[in-house]
Amino acid sequence: MHAQEIIAFFNAHPEFFDEHPEMLNQLTVPHPLNGQAISLTERQLLTLREKLAQVQGKLAELVSFGEENDVIAEKVHRLTLSLLLAEDFESVNFAVYNHLQEDFAVPHVALRIWNSILKRPVPEFIEVSEELRFYAADLRQPYCGPAAQHGEILTWFGEAADHLRSMALIPLRRDAQIFGMLALGSEDPQRFFPEMGTMYVERIGDMVGAAVLKQIG
Structure with a gap:
């Protein structure tokens, strides 16, 4: 058989x-x-x-x-x-940098805000290019991946820019309009990668965006 x-x-x-x-x-x-x-x-x-x-x-x-x-x-x-x-924008700004760097151990954090009526003489309000604004508006979810392709955003990190290998870019929204971006950078190429889950990253972006809008409109 x-x-x-x-x-x-x-x-x-x-x-x-x-x-x-x-x-x-x-x-x-x-x-x-x-x-x-x-x-x-x-x-x-x-x-x-x-x-x-x-x-x-x-x-x-x-x-x-x-x-x-x-x-x-x-x-x-x-x-x-x-x-x-937080009672003012400065307190919001401190909370964002302090918690992300100290609590979440993100080595490099940068925040940029545009289309705001109230501005401050601080790096967070430095003008960004129209191309970057269009890029941020097209993001349907946070970008996570290599840092090298985002030249303008890398300049936000000063001397650390040349050492960054991965990045998370989180658009800040006012309803359907993008009014800013929160950028997280790391020397570790695997800290932020395309396949990673973005649920908590998106929630952080929502909270930071709401807090910023509350203070500057």
């Missing part, structure tokens, strides 16, 4: 081992690691243990992700409280 015929027989007669239970102990198969002969029952136990180990590994991974998300959520909460308590 060929292998397929044997498989077809057992599929057609699932009651075979109920009628001949002694066969379960008489039949042997090679151990998957050492090749020694073991019973079908032992082989099935090994298979179940392997599946259990895989499930436990997936569960540990999910728990790890959950704990990581809890940590991030707590950081976002602290940033939110600081922005809510």
